[in-house]
Amino acid sequence: MTDLIDPVDRAIINDLQSGFPICSQPYAEAAARLGIGEDALLERLRHMLDRGVLTRFGPLYHAERLGGGLTLAALEAPEERFEAVAAVVNAFPEVAHNYRREHRLNMWFVVATETPERIAEVLAAISERTGLKVFNVPKIEEFYIGLRLDL
Amino acid sequence: MVVTWRDRRLIEALADGLPLAARPYAELGRMAGMDEDEVIERIQAMIAKGIITRFGVIVRHHELGYRANAMVVWDIPDDDVARVGEAMADFPFVTLCYRRVRRPPLWPYNLFCMIHGRERETVLEQVEQVARGCGLENARRDILFSLRRFKQRGAIYRRDWPALELAAGTGG
Numbered sequence: 001m002t003d004l005i006d007p008v009d010r011a012i013i014n015d016l017q018s019g020f021p022i023c024s025q026p027y028a029e030a031a032a033r034l035g036i037g038e039d040a041l042l043e044r045l046r047h048m049l050d051r052g053v054l055t056r057f058g059p060l061y062h063a064e065r066l067g068g069g070l071t072l073a074a075l076e077a078p079e080e081r082f083e084a085v086a087a088v089v090n091a092f093p094e095v096a097h098n099y100r101r102e103h104r105l106n107m108w109f110v111v112a113t114e115t116p117e118r119i120a121e122v123l124a125a126i127s128e129r130t131g132l133k134v135f136n137v138p139k140i141e142e143f144y145i146g147l148r149l150d151l
Numbered sequence: 152m153v154v155t156w157r158d159r160r161l162i163e164a165l166a167d168g169l170p171l172a173a174r175p176y177a178e179l180g181r182m183a184g185m186d187e188d189e190v191i192e193r194i195q196a197m198i199a200k201g202i203i204t205r206f207g208v209i210v211r212h213h214e215l216g217y218r219a220n221a222m223v224v225w226d227i228p229d230d231d232v233a234r235v236g237e238a239m240a241d242f243p244f245v246t247l248c249y250r251r252v253r254r255p256p257l258w259p260y261n262l263f264c265m266i267h268g269r270e271r272e273t274v275l276e277q278v279e280q281v282a283r284g285c286g287l288e289n290a291r292r293d294i295l296f297s298l299r300r301f302k303q304r305g306a307i308y309r310r311d312w313p314a315l316e317l318a319a320g321t322g323g
């Protein structure tokens with residue numbers, strides 16, 4: 001699916017995943033760095049957003065530093081009711097991401113809440129409504145949160 | 152109070168992303184009721200304080216062909232985990248690296264890293280590279296590829312706030 005983007009798009013993505021200029025005319029500055037025109041950069045960003053190659057263009061926030069709570073949790077959903085359990089878990093507005101993964105603990109989800117205290121309440125509610133034990137594996141230390149992808 | 156109400160107004164104006172216009176910060180300022188200089192200062196301050204971890208394009212890994220998304224987990228002695236975590240974070244293909252709470256006996260792992268790749272085989276080879284590079288050939292580990300993504304969206308931080316894109320613990 002990489003044919004969705006050409007080499008110029010790729011250069012834009014690699015260059016602009018971080019360090020976007022915070023100045024009066026940032027697109028002009030970023031475009032100069034990439035050796036293309038400002039209009040061309042804006043047009044390509046718009047096009048990649050329209051096609052869903054980019055989720056968005058802007059900030060990524062650190063939940064805890066914004067004052068909120070964030071954790072990763074997992075549960076072991078029986079195969080025969082996996083879909084039903086996923087529907088229950090996904091219905092919680094605090095559940096941001098949810099992935100099926102290869103393990104006995106087959107459902108892994110991120111919970112983000114308004115306050116750190118609220119995490120325990122949401123996990124308890126998920127456990128109660130699914131009838132399953134929820135494994136909470138909160139972060140102790142961050143070594144890298146770059147989330148960069150070099151194309 | 153980590154963010155002020157003026158920061159909050161700016162965060163709300165940024166909910167749909169940075170405007171695609173020649174002077175995007177001036178435009179954000181019009182939406183948030185402040186001038187361009189103040190917008191620039193506030194965004195720079197939020198980056199400096201680590202409230203904004205990254206500012207730029209946010210890609211959809213899956214749509215770009217990065218379908219092999221592995222959560223690689225390791226059981227590392229607690230007194231060695233900081234060294235290993237730092238070393239692991241240096242690999243260019245590691246996109247996230249965290250120390251987390253263990254839940255033995257089912258979940259003995261305390262170090263998590265994410266690797267996104269196009270092919271499963273490449274990711275498995277990269278896991279071997281990490282193991283060799285960090286001296287973890289004998290460490291207990293597991294590789295949890297994602298089979299299906301059920302939900303991926305900007306997380307809600309406050310009910311009356313817009314959905315914000317968070318640097319979350321797993322993703323892709």
